[in-house]
Amino acid sequence: MSALASLKLTAAALLALAAGVIWAYVERPHSLPALVAPMALLALNLAAAIVVNPKFRRQLPLLVFHVALLILVLLAAAGRLTYLNGRVELAVGEVFTGELLDAQAGPFHRNSLARAAFVNEGFEIDYAPKWKRTETRNLVRWRGPRGEETGIIGDQTPLVLEGYRFYTTSNKGFAPVFVWQPLAGPAQRGSVHLPPYPVLQFAQAVQWTPPGASETVTVKLALDEELIDYERASRFRLPPSHDVEVVHGGKSQALRPGASVELAGGRLRYEGLTTWMGYVVYSDWTLPWLLAAATLAAAALGWHFWRRFAMRPWQEAPAC
Amino acid sequence: MLALPLLWSALLAYVAAGSTAIIAVALERRPERWILLLLLLGVSLHGASLAARWIHVGHGPFITLFEILSSNVFSLTLVFSLAYWRIPAVRPAAAFVAPVLFIMMGWLLVTSPGEGHFPPTYRTLWLYVHVALGKIFLGAVLVAVGLSGMILARLPRGEALEELAFRFMAIGFVFETLMLVSGAIWAQDAWGRYWAWDPLETWAFLTWLSAAAFLHARVAFRLSPRASALMILGVFALAFLTFFGVPFVSTAPHKGAV
Numbered sequence: 184m185s186a187l188a189s190l191k192l193t194a195a196a197l198l199a200l201a202a203g204v205i206w207a208y209v210e211r212p213h214s215l216p217a218l219v220a221p222m223a224l225l226a227l228n229l230a231a232a233i234v235v236n237p238k239f240r241r242q243l244p245l246l247v248f249h250v251a252l253l254i255l256v257l258l259a260a261a262g263r264l265t266y267l268n269g270r271v272e273l274a275v276g277e278v279f280t281g282e283l284l285d286a287q288a289g290p291f292h293r294n295s296l297a298r299a300a301f302v303n304e305g306f307e308i309d310y311a312p313k314w315k316r317t318e319t320r321n322l323v324r325w326r327g328p329r330g331e332e333t334g335i336i337g338d339q340t341p342l343v344l345e346g347y348r349f350y351t352t353s354n355k356g357f358a359p360v361f362v363w364q365p366l367a368g369p370a371q372r373g374s375v376h377l378p379p380y381p382v383l384q385f386a387q388a389v390q391w392t393p394p395g396a397s398e399t400v401t402v403k404l405a406l407d408e409e410l411i412d413y414e415r416a417s418r419f420r421l422p423p424s425h426d427v428e429v430v431h432g433g434k435s436q437a438l439r440p441g442a443s444v445e446l447a448g449g450r451l452r453y454e455g456l457t458t459w460m461g462y463v464v465y466s467d468w469t470l471p472w473l474l475a476a477a478t479l480a481a482a483a484l485g486w487h488f489w490r491r492f493a494m495r496p497w498q499e500a501p502a503c
Numbered sequence: 504m505l506a507l508p509l510l511w512s513a514l515l516a517y518v519a520a521g522s523t524a525i526i527a528v529a530l531e532r533r534p535e536r537w538i539l540l541l542l543l544l545g546v547s548l549h550g551a552s553l554a555a556r557w558i559h560v561g562h563g564p565f566i567t568l569f570e571i572l573s574s575n576v577f578s579l580t581l582v583f584s585l586a587y588w589r590i591p592a593v594r595p596a597a598a599f600v601a602p603v604l605f606i607m608m609g610w611l612l613v614t615s616p617g618e619g620h621f622p623p624t625y626r627t628l629w630l631y632v633h634v635a636l637g638k639i640f641l642g643a644v645l646v647a648v649g650l651s652g653m654i655l656a657r658l659p660r661g662e663a664l665e666e667l668a669f670r671f672m673a674i675g676f677v678f679e680t681l682m683l684v685s686g687a688i689w690a691q692d693a694w695g696r697y698w699a700w701d702p703l704e705t706w707a708f709l710t711w712l713s714a715a716a717f718l719h720a721r722v723a724f725r726l727s728p729r730a731s732a733l734m735i736l737g738v739f740a741l742a743f744l745t746f747f748g749v750p751f752v753s754t755a756p757h758k759g760a761v
Contacts, residue, residue, distance in 0.1 A: 189723070193723065194724070197715050198712075201709055207700065315622070319623070481681050484680060488670075492670055497590050
């Protein structure tokens, strides 16, 4: 037991953890054990030291620091088992229904995204010269405990619903709105998200298949001006005039709002142009507890050294 | 712009202070009052230079390599000057700290002083908290490096110097812990995640581990002053690489300079 509680083992395990971090950093496959094994060894080493070493137990701030570190590691592990990190895009007026474009989640994450419904009500983005994106202000609407609520979110100001945090991103663009009337069945209204703007301003085209149709079309946005001034401070805006082109069967047809195009499976009517915003979604219940444990660890460490150094004044170290 | 002439004047004062400190140790003289006055003159001129640039560009020195080097030369000299003023035993360490600062100043002189874009993720109080904690951490470790230099140069009273160096390392460790915590809070705000093992986070954590290993090894192995001094130099080398190397070679989003 005393061997397991050894400080020499602590120093060795810390170096092993550093080696594990470097191993994981250079993206070696199967690097998780290289991190988990030294952390587990450090946890055992700490537990043994608490049991075996009465001197360690008497130094309350040092004990609190180490226990807080242990809690921090356990919370981080719990967070990895239950977190969610995902991505979604919503056009203006579109409701988030819980469907993500892609997501990573811990094995024990309980999905309640469907209860985190909100509507993208449009955004403003300021640009400094040379297309440097500055502030994003996105108006969102949701149903809260007090009824319908609205708020402004951004890259650093999330919308928090059901424990999920929704942030805006640099990923955004234009979205032509269409009504698709199939040969049989009801009409459907929706939008097609063009590639991000302005980063892909010269590639504003996407392939799309209307719901239930057999024919894939290419939707293009033709812009005849630079919407975000490269030289001066500017703001993201919709083009005052534009053409949306629909390419199908080798033919290209320019559409203005209200115009339609006949496709093999039905009629596609162009309604107008709007924008879409890409959001990141993040959920981790351990965040406030991690902050509490980290703050406690730092405070206890400061307390420990303060007490220790107060015993002998700094000026007592003799000048050479 | 007034900032540059003020900066060059500050660098001249630092060079004068550092050179005097090196000559004083070599000749076993003690012109400590002059060195302190030159350091304070340099810090005052440098502070004025940073303020003038801040007013001119509209943001603090957080963006370009030039700004980061300049603000770190300032903060490191300020922390060292405070230690120099308050703790007489630290004073000969100026001769060992000066070469480190000279290297940074030389690098600063060949760096373009152009302006950079202040990104939206930097518009937060956590920027100031995180950066200030990091600067205190590196400043404390630099004082420990100066004391280690004295130990390795076999100046007298090595054990007392080693205890002093350990104290500065301990202070550095506390502030580095706080720097990592505040950085995680900022990362959560800025990118929606508190930790992602990006290069800067990874190397900052490795620096923290190396400092923790030093503090444990000192007790566990009863290190000699010389071994302790060498370990401190190792921790500082890692911290220096993290502060001034990783942000400028990494292409990850968390570049520090972007």
